[in-house]
Amino acid sequence: MISFIDDRKINAILAKAGSASASAASAIIDKALGLKGLAPEEAAVLLQCDSPAVVGKLFKAARRIKETIYGKRLVIFAPLYVTNICVNNCLYCGFRCTNKLLERKRLSLEEIKEEVTILERQGHKRILLEAGEDPKGDINYLEKAIKTIYATKYKNGEIRRLNVNAPAMSVKDFKRLKKSKIGTYQLFQETYHRGTYEKMHLSGPKSDYLYHLFAMHRAQEAGIDDVGIGVLFGLHDYRFEVLALLYHALELEKQFGVGPHTISVPRIEPAVNSPLTVKPPAPVSDNDFKKLVAILRLAVPYTGLILSTRESAKMRNEVIGLGISQISAGSSTVPGGYKKSLKKSSAGGQFSISDNRTLAEVIHDISKLGYSPSFCTACYRLGRVGADFMDMAKPGLIKNFCLPNSLLTFKEYLLDYGNEKAKKLGKAVIKAHLKDIPSSAIRKQTIGKLKTIEQGQRDLYF
Numbered sequence: 001m002i003s004f005i006d007d008r009k010i011n012a013i014l015a016k017a018g019s020a021s022a023s024a025a026s027a028i029i030d031k032a033l034g035l036k037g038l039a040p041e042e043a044a045v046l047l048q049c050d051s052p053a054v055v056g057k058l059f060k061a062a063r064r065i066k067e068t069i070y071g072k073r074l075v076i077f078a079p080l081y082v083t084n085i086c087v088n089n090c091l092y093c094g095f096r097c098t099n100k101l102l103e104r105k106r107l108s109l110e111e112i113k114e115e116v117t118i119l120e121r122q123g124h125k126r127i128l129l130e131a132g133e134d135p136k137g138d139i140n141y142l143e144k145a146i147k148t149i150y151a152t153k154y155k156n157g158e159i160r161r162l163n164v165n166a167p168a169m170s171v172k173d174f175k176r177l178k179k180s181k182i183g184t185y186q187l188f189q190e191t192y193h194r195g196t197y198e199k200m201h202l203s204g205p206k207s208d209y210l211y212h213l214f215a216m217h218r219a220q221e222a223g224i225d226d227v228g229i230g231v232l233f234g235l236h237d238y239r240f241e242v243l244a245l246l247y248h249a250l251e252l253e254k255q256f257g258v259g260p261h262t263i264s265v266p267r268i269e270p271a272v273n274s275p276l277t278v279k280p281p282a283p284v285s286d287n288d289f290k291k292l293v294a295i296l297r298l299a300v301p302y303t304g305l306i307l308s309t310r311e312s313a314k315m316r317n318e319v320i321g322l323g324i325s326q327i328s329a330g331s332s333t334v335p336g337g338y339k340k341s342l343k344k345s346s347a348g349g350q351f352s353i354s355d356n357r358t359l360a361e362v363i364h365d366i367s368k369l370g371y372s373p374s375f376c377t378a379c380y381r382l383g384r385v386g387a388d389f390m391d392m393a394k395p396g397l398i399k400n401f402c403l404p405n406s407l408l409t410f411k412e413y414l415l416d417y418g419n420e421k422a423k424k425l426g427k428a429v430i431k432a433h434l435k436d437i438p439s440s441a442i443r444k445q446t447i448g449k450l451k452t453i454e455q456g457q458r459d460l461y462f
Helices: 007-017 022-032 040-048 052-070 109-122 139-151 171-179 194-200 209-213 215-221 238-256 286-299 313-322 359-368 378-382 386-393 399-417 420-434 440-454
Strands: 073-083 126-131 161-165 184-186 226-230 262-264 304-307 326-328 372-374
Touching: 007 040, 007 238, 022 040, 022 052, 022 286, 040 238, 040 286, 052 286, 052 313, 052 399, 073 109, 073 139, 073 359, 073 399, 109 139, 126 139, 139 161, 139 171, 171 215, 184 262, 194 209, 209 215, 215 226, 215 238, 226 238, 226 304, 238 286, 286 304, 286 313, 304 313, 313 359, 359 372, 359 420, 372 399, 372 420, 378 399, 399 420, 399 440, 420 440
Parallel strands: 073 126, 073 326, 073 372, 126 161, 161 184, 184 226, 226 262, 262 304, 304 326
Antiparallel strands: none
């Protein structure tokens, strides 16, 4: 098995890009506005350019590209950790098997139901199931957990789409996961630099660099339409990692006709009894973090970018304007944490949470910033996935669905979970964003569907 990540090639590209002029970087940004993406060599020039004028132009371009494709909608989800038992020994992770201070827990199906009910009572419609590499938390357990999550209802609350972040699997097990009706399968390489990877992953199945690297190949061979990749920024030079992410995206598009549905951009946060997380090997500054997010938006314009609660509320409010399309809210990284109200604690968690706002607080803040909160799951349920999704996104048609659906799901949220203050703000947000729907016909239909929701109907979408 030959890796599609070539360390020497990536380093050579970065070295050459270091001599590029600011005007060359500016021209690359102009080109990116055509929504055709960037080659790794072009992204490298932007990564190596520190001109304040160019970086300012980069940020404006990232915002423009994101809003051109998706509008100002921002998809919201919650992670659900079902087990923190793990046989891997990864130095950056609180779940690592050698961490004797961690309280281990694998949720029963009844406990999963309780956690989901709490999330539904808050208004969540989308969940990301998270699991450590637990021998008893295998595909059999995951199948039962997924079935339980979908079957759990509370009043108007229901989980309409479940994404999964679980250990690398065989094609056989990925086929079973596909049959469970998941949305996107996520798995992060953590670091694409092989030498660093081997230093970070001391033992366990995850220590096999190539098996982990080719997990998305097996997932797509098994028929999973949408996959999500990412790295843990702080383990190796972020510029190397960004280019490696692009090479991974190009590899998937070459082999399967479609790149990753999402890319996640977590930075290392402290974890219990994990000294490496306190002093990361390659820390990423706030300015560099903003820059890498913006560059990814230009490089892969139609790919969703996910931002977690690892970042502070202040940083998240700043970064979402640079191309982020999905955020978690009201998160807990502790199995059973929603019931125990441990959101502000890292005890039993994978990492520390920096943004402790509730879902309601997040929705209020992003609404004030001019975004439309979205719980939309329409594309998954209508089969607009994989290559079909990209066929809609690239001609600019997806905005005719994303923005209206965000307004419809936001209206549901306001009626079922919002207080009077939220409803007043939400009404203004919906009114403002209705004007941004490109198609007058769909705008008119959206207004009609909003009235139908006010009359008690739910789950309307385009």
